[in-house]
Amino acid sequence: MLLWTRYVAEAETALTWQVSETEDFAKPIAEGSVAASPARDWCAKGVVTGLSPDRWYFYRFLAPGGAASPVGRTRTLPEGPSATFRLAVFSCSNFGFGWFNAYGHVAEANDADLAVHLGDYIYEYAAGTYPDTGAANPERVLAPTTEIVALTDYRLRYATYRADPDCQRLHQVLPMIAVWDDHESANDSYKDGAQNHQSETEGDWAARKAAAKQAYREWMPVSDAPYAAYQVGDLATLFRLDTRLEGREKQFSLETVLAGKTDPQADIAALDAFRTGEWANPERQLLGQAQDAWLAEGLAASTAKGTAWQVLVQQVLIGNLKSPQSLYAQIGDGLPDYVRQRLTASAMASKAGLPLNMDAWDGYPAARERVFKAALAADANLIVLAGDTHNGWAFDLTQDGAKVGVELGVCSVSSPGFESYLSTIKPDVLAAALVAENEQLKWADTAQRGYMVVELTTARATTEYRFSTGVKQRSTTLAGTKRIATDKGSGTLAV
Ligand SMILES: [Fe+2]
Known part of the structure; x- marks a missing residue:
């Protein structure tokens, strides 16, 4: 301990x-x-x-x-035969947007055994950036006010977050397994850089990455192991992964793929060539070879000793998620140009069989296939937990038609979701369009903040999404809940 x-x-x-x-x-x-x-x-x-x-x-x-x-x-943690174990799962707690009501709720409900934070525990941006000054909660004053780059900056940002009363309460009453995502270093980080790192003005990435890691390991109740497994009696093995800084190659960008193409024919040809070429490269890494091998061995060892569930505690969505092609027709007027451009590009990618988010496992299909094949070879009952998107997702995962397991994506604690920039589309319409477009996707919630509790028994895993009543005011009142279960051996969710 x-x-x-x-x-x-x-x-x-x-x-x-x-x-x-x-x-x-x-x-x-x-x-x-x-x-x-x-x-x-x-x-x-x-x-x-x-x-x-x-x-x-x-x-x-x-x-x-x-x-x-x-x-x-x-x-x-329990040892041997165990009746139940309950994980309270969180991600994306942005201080500036509002209160950490999800943390406050789980402390008050007092019905979880372990807190799990899937990353974006802090955000690196300067005050006034994300949230911008219009969206910032005036009660939430950020320090430092600049983007955090140096070790002293990262330390002060953690101090700000960990002074929050609900964050303190959460850590006071529950142990936590935490993984960093990108914002504990910089947006869309990977092994050798990040979208939000400019080496001309912010110096060497290696130095910033080292500072980010050091401050995280100082301020968080974590060991220094980059990845680790935890045995929860005969109920589960929890595999804590690093999909960010350990082995991840640079994200693909569709803008780069489409650069210089001036007509729709050329766009389609470029996307097709990309899909069958670079995107599908069998050597492409997300975990890195050492972590890949460690996970495959761990999955096999877990099932060999009769453990009921194999749970991936990690950052980004692993289910296949494409943008609904029907969406562009529904957006209507009143959205800013950059949102329209993004939607057009993602609809075009979807038409070409490419995913919405190249920063998730979707941008690393060969790496995902290695994990899925390892899970199938181990005859695992795989549950993937994911954060990062700020929205709630539930997937049945498949590989070449075989059932691999399920994925539960948790909504954010406070960072805004799709509702903030797709303001002209009703959330239930958007969720229905996403489910219709994506074969693996069984359920989505694109408009609410909160957390989820995953209850494990040897026969069944039941997830309860708990939605906060916003983050503008400090409150532990829930706006609602949603339960989704999966029976061991089924590889499917009952939504
Ligand atoms: Fe986030």
Whole structure:
């Protein structure tokens, strides 16, 4: 068990951590020491071993003068036969857009065993960029006000986010498995760069990536392992993946594919050549070879020991998602030119058999096929968790007609979804058009914020989407819920 705190002092300070079965710490059952030092921005992590499986514990930190931290609560994973386990899954918590009501709700509901954050825990932009000044919540003042590039910038941004009361409460009452997505470094990052990194003015990408990783590992309750597996009794193996900075090659851009083409015939020819050429390149990497091999071995080992579910805890959608070709006709007037241009391009790509988002697994079909084939070879009951899009998605996953498993994409905590720029299309019309266009897609919600709880039993996995009543006001009231289940061995969702 990893315990996290932050303690700012005049100089490096030795803290004592304690673990107790009772909240009053009358009889701590484990104790140890860890240093809080400026080298780690005063963040400190204690690692506890020897705890009993499948139970709640309390923990705290003590400073040399006797001052005690607030009491935290955490939980060990079960071992062996287990009845149920519940994951509370989050992504895309942008401070500037509003309150983290999803975090507040799960703390109050008190019905999850583990929090899982799929990335975009912070955003790197300058104040006034995303959100722009019109969309920014005036109660949410960002620091630093500039885009974060250097180590000190990243540290200060984490400090801002982690001062949020609902974020603090979430971490106080639940353990977390977290993965970074792009915005913990820079938008649309990959191994060797990012869309939102300009080396002429922002310096070397390698230095920025190292700063982003360091601040994340200081400020988040995580180990330094780039990817890892966690065994949840006989219920599940959770595979925490890095689809961003470990092995990802640069994203494709349809603008580049279409550059210099001046008529529709040339556009179609270029898209066809791209689809059968570069896009389908069997060598293309998202996880990288080492992580690919590790995951394939892990999936096989998990099913070999009779584990019910194999769960990918990762960033981006793996289901095939194309833009509805019918959409362009429905958008009507009143949308800005850049949105129209984007829709025209995505409708054209869809017509050519190409996906909506080249930054997701859809831009790396060979890498996806390797994972799907490994899951089929292992006879896995695969559940893929994904964030990144700000919208809710549920897919049945297939490979050459074979059922691979299911995917649940979680809506964002606070970042805006499709509704913010497709304002002239009703969300239910958009969701229906997306489901009609995409064979694997069973359900979508394109307009609500929130989180989801995935309840695992050996026979069934049931996901409940919990929608917040917006993010403008701090509130734990839900606007509604949606339940989607899958039976073990079915490889399909009951929507
Ligand atoms: Fe995001």
